[in-house]
Amino acid sequence: MKKEVSILSIVCNHEKYLHEFFNGILSQKLAESFELIVGVDKCTDQSKAICLQYQQQYPGLVKVIVHQELAGMFNNFLSVYQQCTGKYIAICEGDDYWTDEFKLQKQLAALRQNQDAVLCFTDIKIFDDDLKSYHPNWATIKKNVFTIDDLIEGNMIATCTVLFRNILTEPFSEAFTRLPMVDWPLFVNLARHGKAIYLQDTTAVYRRNSLSIFAKNPILQQLQKKEEVYQYFLQEPLLACRKKKIEKAYYLNLYAIAVRLSETNRNKRANFNKIIKHALLHANPALLFKSFVRRLIKSPAIVN
Numbered sequence: 001m002k003k004e005v006s007i008l009s010i011v012c013n014h015e016k017y018l019h020e021f022f023n024g025i026l027s028q029k030l031a032e033s034f035e036l037i038v039g040v041d042k043c044t045d046q047s048k049a050i051c052l053q054y055q056q057q058y059p060g061l062v063k064v065i066v067h068q069e070l071a072g073m074f075n076n077f078l079s080v081y082q083q084c085t086g087k088y089i090a091i092c093e094g095d096d097y098w099t100d101e102f103k104l105q106k107q108l109a110a111l112r113q114n115q116d117a118v119l120c121f122t123d124i125k126i127f128d129d130d131l132k133s134y135h136p137n138w139a140t141i142k143k144n145v146f147t148i149d150d151l152i153e154g155n156m157i158a159t160c161t162v163l164f165r166n167i168l169t170e171p172f173s174e175a176f177t178r179l180p181m182v183d184w185p186l187f188v189n190l191a192r193h194g195k196a197i198y199l200q201d202t203t204a205v206y207r208r209n210s211l212s213i214f215a216k217n218p219i220l221q222q223l224q225k226k227e228e229v230y231q232y233f234l235q236e237p238l239l240a241c242r243k244k245k246i247e248k249a250y251y252l253n254l255y256a257i258a259v260r261l262s263e264t265n266r267n268k269r270a271n272f273n274k275i276i277k278h279a280l281l282h283a284n285p286a287l288l289f290k291s292f293v294r295r296l297i298k299s300p301a302i303v304n
Contacts, residue, residue, distance in 0.1 A: 004032035006086030014094035024098035118194035129209035
């Protein structure tokens with residue numbers, strides 16, 4: 001029998017975090033049935049053994065998919081996603097954990113009360129594993145409803161808090177599978193079908209550590225990864241109706257990269273030239289010239 005909620009998790013060398021992870025999920029007080037599907041990539045620690053132990057202890061509730069060879073983040077994610085048959089899907093990776101036993105119940109109620117919403121997320125705490133200290137959410141969230149245009153501008157959703165309707169029927173494209181991240185482009189594709197709603201409750205902890213690569217990357221590297229995602233958005237036929245919005249966000253991100261590059265970096269000049277060329281071809285003062293040209297003309301990087 002299909003469960004109401006499928007919880008998707010991927011694990012790779014998360015041995016020391018897994019008991020806290022499992023406890024947060026198994027403590028959920030939900031009137032409906034749910035399942036936890038864990039994809040365990042090839043590990044060098046005892047992650048596989050721990051996950052299989054929980055599967056044995058909770059048959060019918062915990063299902064483990066073991067990769068004998070290194071699958072990588074996306075292939076591991078996809079192998080689990082394809083097994084999620086629930087009406088709703090939640091995500092929590094093995095180094096994060098839930099702190100609110102009513103997390104799923106609250107989010108289910110919110111989505112059922114808002115039939116035009118496809119996704120619900122909440123506030124979080126961040127735990128720095130190196131400093132052993134908690135910090136507030138990195139995102140400043142000032143409203144409760146978000147559209148696809150909001151999500152195109154940037155991702156404010158903590159993946160370990162999300163619950164969404166299992167409605168995507170299109171297979172992931174090859175371009176999608178090559179992206180440096182899964183969550184943000186997934187959320188944007190979901191937002192084609194409805195809005196995202198935010199609950200102010202703190203329901204989870206996102207763990208910042210040496211394994212959370214994106215969180216540890218310097219700002220420049222994060223911006224460069226976002227550039228790859230924007231290029232995917234621009235080429236994705238299903239997002240063609242949002243092209244102008246995506247272009248605006250893409251060039252803002254390109255500018256943010258350019259100003260952080262050294263004066264001797266060739267990409268600095270290349271990025272500035274791309275921005276100016278776009279401004280000249282699609283002259284729109286409100287969109288580009290006010291945002292870029294006033295600052296660009298002061299930079300020697302735009303001089304050929």
